[in-house]
Amino acid sequence: MNLQQRIVLLNRLGEYILQDNDNWQATKQKASLQNSWFTPEFIELATRNIAHAFLKKELLTAWASQYAIQAENNSPKNIGIIMAGNIPLVGFHDFLCAFITGHRQTIKPSSKDDVLLRHLVEQLYQWDEATRPLIAFAEMLKNCDVYIATGSNNSARYFEYYFSKYPHIIRRNRTSVAVLTGEETPEELNKLADDVYQYFGLGCRNVTKLYVPEQYDFVPLLNAFRKYDHLSEFHKYKHNYDYILAVMLLNKQYYMSNESILLNENKELFSPISQLNYEYYSNAGQVYDSLKSNANVQCIVGRHHTGFGKAQQPSLTDYADGIDVMKFLLEL
Template identity: 80%
Template sequence: MNLQQRIVLLNRLGEYILQDNDNWQAAKQKANFQNSWFTPEFIDLATRNIALAFLQKDKLTGWAQQYNLPTENTAPKNVGIIMAGNIPLVGFHDFLCVFITGHRQTIKPSSKDDVLIKHLVQQLHEWDESTRQLVTFAEMLKGCDAYIATGSNNSARYFDYYFSKYPHIIRRNRTSVALLTGEETPGDLDKLADDVYQYFGLGCRNVTKLYVPEQYDFVALINAFKKYDYLADQHKYKHNYDYMLAVLILNKQFYMSNQSILLAESKELFSPISQLNYEFYNNAAAVKASLTDNADVQCIVGKNHLDFGQAQHPSLTDYADGVDVMKFLREL
């Protein structure tokens, strides 16, 4: 299978995702049943973003040209992929990178997110039998030529040990932050709510901490966030909210809330589900410098940084942890 054939197949997959196909709808429902964090709303958000940002023919062609991908991969390697399962199809980009470069891949999907990726790969198999040699699934990854593994900081230590002899990319916990000036418009704050709440805040691109100027007035922000009050109807999210509220009260810690999120002052970048940390600053330049070199930060949202509302809309070249997967694959 040559590069152009792979691009055509991927573009067809994007069209399939955007269609109201009965089999596809059934797969999305099954994914929601298997993992209640994967609500229909957020499954549709993730899959539509993939179809429109990743699987358009012109974007795939330009991406391939950027890396001078050859028409034929004459020496394909077998790349093992360990996928995370925190948000729907979070490992799709790794699959896409390996597929378009013409390498083979063996995927170990997360038990929390194996329905959607297996369904989409099965579609490729049905459209072109040769893809069965390019994409397979396994419960254990052995005998691969290279590895891409995503997990927690704890699991990353094991990955480093097991895959140390092979070319590899190992990803750890990351999160995102927003740097506010106090001059944000209502529209900015409305979009910031998307960066915070989408996928219940479970993604590495979700904003889990705000940096705000001293004397910042939180009223407009809290009101803007009310658009997501309905998430409190999800029992798992509400359970986390109630638990964190109890912790804050027992610790006699000051907090603010709009009934769907808890704002608490903290120096921690990572916040629990349903809580958003904030920290005051008096020197924006110093904050920017500390965040730019911080290995725990995936995205910085704000003026002169990533636009508000775009944290969960990565492009083909927005690589997790800032590691260029295509470059890694081209050099195998």
């Protein structure tokens, strides 16, 4: 299977995702039943973003041309991929990189997200049998030449130990932040709500902390965030909200709320579900300098960085942890 054939198949897969096909709809429903954090709203968001930003023929062609990928991979490696399961199809980009470079891959999906990708790969099998030897699933990864693993800081230590003698990419916990000036328009604040609330804030590209100027007025922001008040009707999210609120009340902590999120002045980058941390600053330049060198930061949202509302809309070249997976795979 040559590069052009792979691109054509991926483009077809994108078209399939956007269709109202009964099998695809049933698969999305099954994924939602398996993991209740994967609501139909957020499964639809994730799959459509992939179709529009990753699986267009012109985008794939331009992306591949940046790396001068050979038409055929005459010495394919077996890439072992351990995927996370925090948001729907979060490991799709790793699958895509391995497939388009012509390598074989063995995937260990997360138990929280093993329905959607299996179904999409099955479609590739049906359309072209030549894909079958290129993509496999396994509960344990053995005899792979290379490993790409995504997990928590704790699991990363195990990955480092087990895969140390192989070429590898190991990803740990990351999160994203937003730096505000106080001059944001209502539209920008509305889009910032997407960066905070989408996928219940479980993604590494979700904003979990705000940096705001001294004397910042939070009222417009809290009002803009009301577009996601409906998440408080989701029982698991509401349980988190109620628990954190109870802890804050017991500890007599100051907080702000619009009934769907709790704002807490806190220096920590990571915040639990339904909580958004914030910190005041007096010098924006110093904030940016500290964030750029912070290994825990996936992306910075703001007027001069990732645009408001774009955090959960990565492009093909937005590599997790800033590691160019295509370059890594092509240099094996």
